[in-house]
Amino acid sequence: MQSAYGNQTPPVATELTNVEAGSPMGELLRRYxxxxxxxxxxxxxxxxxxxxxxxxxxxxxxxxxxxxxxxxxxxxxxxxxxxxxxxxxxxxxxxxxxxxxxxxxxxxxxxxxxxxxxxxxxxxxxxxxxxGGLVFVYMGPPGTEPEFPIYDIIDSQVVGEVELRGMRLWDDQGIGYVKDCNWLQHYENVVDPWHLIMLHQVISGNQGHNMLEGMTENMLARDMAKIEFEKRPTGVRFNMVRELPNGDYFVRHAECIVPNAYVVPAVSHDGGRKTRATELSWAVPIDNEHVRGISMVAWPLENGKPKAGWRPGTDISDEVRPGAALSRSYEERQRKPDDREAQEGQRTTAVHALENLGMSDTGVVLLRRMLREQLKRLEQGLDPMNIVRDKSAARGIPTGTWNAILSASEAAALGDKVGRLA
Ligand code: FES
Ligand SMILES: [Fe+2]
Missing domain, CATH: 2.102.10.10 (Rieske [2Fe-2S] iron-sulphur domain)
Known part of the structure; x- marks a missing residue:
């Protein structure tokens, strides 16, 4: 036994987490x-x-x-x-x-x-x-405002006729109903696909993700899917590949667009060959202990009008998702924990010095490293990544996020590249 007696929590290293003016991350986020x-x-x-x-x-x-x-x-x-x-x-x-x-x-x-x-x-x-239906502010030094970056999934020149809508898909809370914790642990969750398998399937039962069908408690999570992590020009994404019960292959990517935007495709696959995400979201720190999720949704048009009955892919605000019931009893929260319990439970601000990171945390590690690199760039007087100064470069910026279903033979033809489906 390693006794807890006398254990002390080291102070939080605030470089990546705290966002007040003058703090390293606060200054970085103020450049967007x-x-x-x-x-x-x-x-x-x-x-x-x-x-x-x-x-x-x-x-x-x-x-x-x-x-x-x-x-x-x-x-x-x-x-x-x-x-x-x-x-x-x-x-x-x-x-x-x-x-x-x-x-x-x-x-x-x-x-x-x-x-x-x-x-x-x-x-x-x-x-x-x-x-796109959202109000943005620029809180950085006067005169340093970049162009507003229009990523491909919200660019009608790329995705066709859509109406952009600003939405709070999870009320005023981050994806997964998270609010009362530091923004970074919420943001990191985007590149932590293993928790989809464990938290949202094995532990709490299917929390609205049909891509996880067929996973059972009798299997080890590491046998349920093949997951890689990848640095991209805009940030970090995961590549998840799994064989579905019917023999097809399911490929999924979600991506952090540094420093605090992210793209998550629909939480349930629609069987499409390559279904792009339909919303661009942000984990906006309110302060060091609270975070807000807000999204720009590319709503498809039908005969020139917003398609009725359509729902953004990550909108799961119905009875399927336990966390969607904002007031749950303590017992319910213990029996079916959701992102809120998991992330707020990491302490108000997670103490990185106490973590024991594994290979499954590679996405988190890459993301933290990339954020640190941007702090360094800022310190050197350089623009951090994803700052666009040239108007002509501010449109159709490629993201790499979608769900795809491949037949077994298509997957076999791609071989090792299946997880990097371009
Ligand atoms: S006008 Fe007097 S306080 Fe604002
Ligand atoms: Fe989650």
């Missing part, structure tokens, strides 16, 4: 457009959100432009979340100072114009933009 809410959540009221340990108040002025201001009014500090959205901007409720989307104070109703001009007040603000 981060989604903060969906477009349809900005109507006639301002909306306060927190991300990367900072609060911002978002609003859309009468011309349709979105703004992201720091909450405390430059006059005497009232929160602008109580302000009034107007044609030209957001008006503080207290003494009526009016701010444009770029933060400039346009009106001071209790002061003279001469005073206002002399004071030249600007409410601290961040650049904001809307794309």
């Amino acid at each position: 457009w981060q989604p903060v809410c969906t477009s349809d959540e900005l109507k006639d009221l301002p909306r306060k959100e927190k991300l990367l340990c900072e609060e911002v108040v978002l609003f859309r002025d009468g011309s349709g432009k979105v703004g992201a201001l720091k909450p405390h009014c430059s006059h005497r500090g009232t929160s602008l979340e109580w302000g009034r959205v107007e044609e030209r901007g957001l008006r503080c409720c207290f003494h009526g100072w009016l701010y444009a989307t770029d933060g400039r104070c346009l009106e001071m109703p209790c002061e003279t114009d001469e005073f206002r001009e002399r004071m030249n007040v600007w409410q601290p603000a961040y650049p904001a933009l809307e794309f």
